[in-house]
Amino acid sequence: MQEFSLIHPASTRDALVAGAAQGAKFIAGGTDLLQLMKDNVESPARLVDLETLGLTDIEAGASGLRLGAMARMSDVAAHQAVQDDWPVISQALLASASPQIRNMGTIGGNLLQRTRCGYFRDTGFSCNKREPGTGCPAIGGENRMRAILGGSEHCIATHASDLAVALMALDATLELHGIGGSRRVPIAEFYRLPGNTPHIETVLHPGEMIGAVTVPRSAAARNSRYLKLRDRASFEFALVSVAVAMEMANGAIDDIRLAAGGVGTRPWRLPEVERSLHGKAPTDAILRDAAGRAGEHAQAARQNGFKQTLLRGAVLRALQTSVA
């Protein structure tokens, strides 16, 4: 690991000033960043420790939920109001990582974790995300775990966060802080497609940080759930995951939001499935027809074509569970 200095800022303002320096990175839980630093994928000259800033509040009010960026994954997952009114968030977090990692990992850090693509994490290989312009060995190489949606000729790395998938389904908003001020960005606009700049993953400006996540309250959010399919029963990244939030009115689907993980270069909303369900009575035929539309524009590589089939099955199962 390369040398770095560790800064303990006294305030968010101090943190933003320290974080604006060349080569600086913020450190929250550190569970992903330290892995990347040990493998020399990241080598910041300066780490700005966000631990002392607080930002750990979990507030459930009339308008919605507000999660401080430094709230621990385990604390959010165990929060009674989250479990009652936004169960998909709790379930997505509990399906993530291990109990130890969830005690360390934060909401903001989870949303900014880097891809698990083995080529990205091994400096012995080229990678357009790590070193722009060097090429993507995943496209013609080991790509069973890579994305089938949103890829480009430069990158097919899968976004790894489960929480981000749940937040996509719930139309969450991120509060961002920078030295020039604060702004709010819907999560649907936060992650960028790789295109020809796969190293730029979000709309965050250099030196900007996530301060909090807000999630609106809704009847659909109360009837929400997370289904995650993986190679082993626990402590594993998704092959495919589905977040669904659904509200019924007069026997028909009145509000439906679906997002998928493990399949996209960013957390992936499924509007084509939502459209085909809206206003309809959830008969088995309707659900099957809708699920069959998931990932219509998927582009599989040699080893990951199974994900489209798995995605449609997972969407169907999640829908069936939601109307049961």
Next chain:
Amino acid sequence: MGELNVTRRHLLAGTACGLVLQPIAGEGAPAPVHRPSVPAAASRAITLQVNGSALTLNIDPRTSLLDALREQADLTGSKKGCDRGACGACTVHIDGRRVVSCLTLAARCEGRAITTIEGLASNDQLHPMQAAFLHHDGLQCGYCTPGQIMSAVALMREGHAGSDAEIREWMSGNICRCGAYPNIVAAIRDVAREG
């Protein structure tokens, strides 16, 4: 133990040079790995609260809590398996919560209460979870065991020992390549039953 106070650890440490640094002879032997020397980063004296004692250590910012415990505090119970948070062998408690010490920077632990496997027993009395692992043979080679036990103690405190399935899920951050899982679950179930 008097004059025979020779631990496995000290024996290994004393003989390691003779064993490891033998040049590898013969054709096809891998070239010795060249490790470029890394300039020492600014080290700083920090005080860690470990198992109820204050330890002042000179810490390079890069040092993981695991390395500080093992290499500087001579607390070698916490084990380095993957060093990437994937195996759980390095599990310790910080302020009562289980974490992986390999992904924790020691320099971020000032003022936090750290408990390692060495801090579980009181005097010569094993912690009930340690005793249960012995009773149920919850190990084979034993390398993952300190992490398993630290996780199991935390799991009890969290209230996640309601069923075998719940125990398995909440122990999923601790890998045992010998496959002692059935006996590990039995040990935890036993402690849970006895309250």
